[in-house]
Amino acid sequence: MPTGQPCLEIFAQCVEAIRANKLISRESRQDKEFHFQNWFKARLGKTGLHFEAGGRNTYPDFRLVASTDGFEVKGLAYPGREANYDCNSQVPSGSHNGRAIFYIFGRYPAEPDGDSYPVLDLVVCHGNFLNADHDYVHKNKSVKGFGSYGDIMIRDRKMYVAPTPFGLTTGTAHNQTLILPVDFRVDSRFRSVGRLVRREAQKLIVGYTFDLRTNTLKPESVENPAAGTEHNFVAYRLKGSAAEAVAMRPPREVIAEVAEAAEATEKDE
DNA sequence: ACGAGCGTCGATCCGCCCTA
């Protein structure tokens, strides 16, 4: 029976809806951000948990009332971008303003026939799986007085690009998977389908400077005091779902991708 | 050599917050 952990109920409700072929429906072709959120909202409603949906610019998208859990929804078109996603101005993390944050990644057909289409796969993961740092607080700043007339503002709008669970792992495509920290209690409805380890990097980026004359961006990093620390997670499925194992993609592959991305950025400079 | 496919970057739109 339920442990009282809301994320378990919510995940179970999502899986049930996918099994029952509950479709995403979009209001219009221009609806590029609410269709999947609405689908999730309906599932959240079904759990009976009280929640607040907040406005368009709130993070996370949904916040529970009785507990300090928050849920951030990410809809991705499939086939499409898979390795990473634009999280714009919110760095993913397992904790934000005192709330535990869970991410809901759902994929839907990139070119659906009509305005109703299925959820192709789903990953619900604790934010720590994407980033275990809880200290960084995002702020955008702007610089006024740019340009020959001194009346142009520069928006330093940091936009983050983070790996998706589909990019980090194998076995998550075309399934419904829940990824939680290893010490997180689950109940008998769930079965483990893999152990996932994320290891902290050698260096931490703590700043950067941009030279407007040369268009060079210089990152500033420090040694990570927790370098090498392992964060352990477990992938779960509801019994009755496919038992396909979930594993980390080989780190080398992930590192190569990150290096490629960094190289591409450097080339611009 | 060339085209398909994929990923990245910058553009764009628009709702909401905040402050003057």
Place this chain on the structure above:
DNA sequence: TAGGGCGGATCGACGCTCGT
């Protein structure tokens, strides 16, 4: 209270890679 500022989201152009 108006509008400047901020943030979420996807789209389109482009360029790289890989297979034929």
